[in-house]
Amino acid sequence: xxxxxxxxxxxxxxxxxxxxxxxxxxxxxxxxxxxxxxxxxxxxxxxxxxxxxxxxxxxxxxxxxxxxxxxxxxxxxxxxxxxxxxxxxxxxxxxxxxxxxxxxxxxxxxxxxxxxxxxxxxxxxxxxxxxxxxxxxxxxxxxxxxxxxxxxxxxxxxxxxxxxxxxxxxxxxxxxxxxxxxxxxxxxxxxxxxxxxxxxxxxxxxxxxxxxxxxxxxxxxxxxxxx
Numbered sequence: 001x002x003x004x005x006x007x008x009x010x011x012x013x014x015x016x017x018x019x020x021x022x023x024x025x026x027x028x029x030x031x032x033x034x035x036x037x038x039x040x041x042x043x044x045x046x047x048x049x050x051x052x053x054x055x056x057x058x059x060x061x062x063x064x065x066x067x068x069x070x071x072x073x074x075x076x077x078x079x080x081x082x083x084x085x086x087x088x089x090x091x092x093x094x095x096x097x098x099x100x101x102x103x104x105x106x107x108x109x110x111x112x113x114x115x116x117x118x119x120x121x122x123x124x125x126x127x128x129x130x131x132x133x134x135x136x137x138x139x140x141x142x143x144x145x146x147x148x149x150x151x152x153x154x155x156x157x158x159x160x161x162x163x164x165x166x167x168x169x170x171x172x173x174x175x176x177x178x179x180x181x182x183x184x185x186x187x188x189x190x191x192x193x194x195x196x197x198x199x200x201x202x203x204x205x206x207x208x209x210x211x212x213x214x215x216x217x218x219x220x221x222x223x224x225x226x227x
Contacts, residue, residue: 001137001141004137004141008141011032011033011036012036015033015037030093031091031092031093032093034093034094035092035138035141038092038095038096039138041097041101041104042100042101042103042107042121043145043146044101044104045101045104045105045107045108046108046146049108049109049111053111056112059112060113063218064215064218064219065211065215066212066215066216066219067112067113067114067215068113068211068215069114069210069212069213069214069215070112070114070208071112071114071208072114072115072204072205072207073205073208073209074112074115074208075114075115075116075119075120075204076201076204076205076208078120079123079197079200079201079204080198080205081123081127082126082127082197083197083198085126085127086129088126088128088129088131089131090128090129090131090134091130091131091134092130092134092137092138095128095138099125099128099129102127102128103121103125103128103139103142105124106123106124107120107121107124107142107146114208116200116204117146118139118140118143118188119200121135121142122136122188122192125138125139132193132195133189136188136189140185
């Protein structure tokens with residue numbers, strides 16, 4: 001998405017300039033500027049969800065995997081629904097405030113463990129009438145400021161901990177995340193283009209059932225399965 005991102009960066013600074021010089025006009029925004037505004041609006045619902053961050057963290061850190069199983073099943077459900085949804089033709093530059101808020105709310109719900117952030121926002125985009133490729137583009141570009149903000153918070157929390165991590169593990173982790181992330185985006189773009197996105201729906205359905213059954217068994221029996 002480098003071509004699109006570079007255009008958005010340039011347009012962002014033009015937007016700031018127009019705001020401070022009084023030249024900004026909502027009705028005459030070009031597609032890139034409109035996408036910037038809509039991404040900002042999509043981020044806003046996260047502030048509401050952030051109030052409950054301790055609750056979401058507790059779901060991730062507890063010993064039960066029931067919540068994760070439910071999260072996978074939720075992801076599967078919205079993937080199935082979006083695959084059967086009426087195909088839209090909107091581009092990212094044609095999104096409305098309602099669309100942006102809807103995508104933002106779906107992104108906030110994805111704080112629950114087991115729910116895919118990218119899957120949720122792509123599905124929300126499809127529900128709002130975006131083209132499949134446009135929904136993927138909007139989802140991943142929206143993720144850039146969100147993930148960066150989350151990383152900054154994690155760095156702040158980690159800085160007060162007594163952690164002794166060598167440079168080699170950090171470099172290996174960075175490169176692994178970069179390569180796997182790049183390949184994952186390529187895979188999703190291919191699945192969307194070839195109309196095979198429902199593969200993820202079947203995968204998360206099977207995974208959700210497996211994890212949920214294991215979680216219930218562990219809760220009832222008190223025995224850990226160990227995965």
